[in-house]
Amino acid sequence: GAGVSQSPSNKVTEKGKDVELRCDPISGHTALYWYRQSLGQGLEFLIYFQGNSAPDKSGLPSDRFSAERTGGSVSTLTIQRTQQEDSAVYLCASSLGVGQGTRDNEQFFGPGTRLTVL
Amino acid sequence: KQEVTQIPAALSVPEGENLVLNCSFTDSAIYNLQWFRQDPGKGLTSLLLIQSSQREQTSGRLNASLDKSSGRSTLYIAASQPGDSATYLCAVKVYKLSFGAGTTVTVRA
Numbered sequence: 001g002a003g004v005s006q007s008p009s010n011k012v013t014e015k016g017k018d019v020e021l022r023c024d025p026i027s028g029h030t031a032l033y034w035y036r037q038s039l040g041q042g043l044e045f046l047i048y049f050q051g052n053s054a055p056d057k058s059g060l061p062s063d064r065f066s067a068e069r070t071g072g073s074v075s076t077l078t079i080q081r082t083q084q085e086d087s088a089v090y091l092c093a094s095s096l097g098v099g100q101g102t103r104d105n106e107q108f109f110g111p112g113t114r115l116t117v118l
Numbered sequence: 119k120q121e122v123t124q125i126p127a128a129l130s131v132p133e134g135e136n137l138v139l140n141c142s143f144t145d146s147a148i149y150n151l152q153w154f155r156q157d158p159g160k161g162l163t164s165l166l167l168i169q170s171s172q173r174e175q176t177s178g179r180l181n182a183s184l185d186k187s188s189g190r191s192t193l194y195i196a197a198s199q200p201g202d203s204a205t206y207l208c209a210v211k212v213y214k215l216s217f218g219a220g221t222t223v224t225v226r227a
Contacts, residue, residue, distance in 0.1 A: 043217040109162040
């Protein structure tokens with residue numbers, strides 16, 4: 001594929017249910033990022049992967065949130081026991097690398113998953 | 119913690135006028151700065167990327183400057199068109215991106 005893809009594009013769930021959001025980065029991109037865009041909150045960083053490891057999980061809002069990446073490619077963001085405040089657009093991005101001073105660190109974003117918790 | 123501020127929050131101009139969008143950040147130790155465009159209900163489209171060692175980048179009608187020492191960047195859009203109506207986001211990077219709240223631009227035909 002030409003760009004970052006995310007699925008589903010929309011997800012409506014009931015409070016207390018678990019959800020899984022998927023991200024397929026651009027082929028060959030080693031770095032993958034999850035962000036969240038909430039109404040009135042702007043865009044906030046959640047977690048970042050370099051390969052399959054996550055050097056920075058500092059943005060995950062609670063222990064109900066977890067993410068994994070397998071094979072250095074696809075990533076899944078899981079939210080357990082969803083709450084209404086989890087409603088947001090979840091955006092995934094990838095970059096070729098992370099080094100300073102190189103265009104490899106440019107991030108490309110997917111279209112997002114809009115999560116609504118009723 | 120990096121704080122990114124964008125001014126103004128909203129801007130409405132007649133078609134043909136030049137646009138000036140401002141971004142400021144508190145920590146100058148950045149890898150790069152990216153300007154994005156976001157249309158309603160859509161993801162982010164990267165417009166310009168300025169590495170920390172660069173002073174400006176240009177693409178068509180868009181020009182972005184970076185003054186890392188003062189923590190400022192400005193996005194100029196020349197001869198605005200109604201299709202330029204969108205929210206413009208500034209983000210600074212040290213492996214992860216820290217975003218400003220955005221400037222919502224309306225170009226009136």
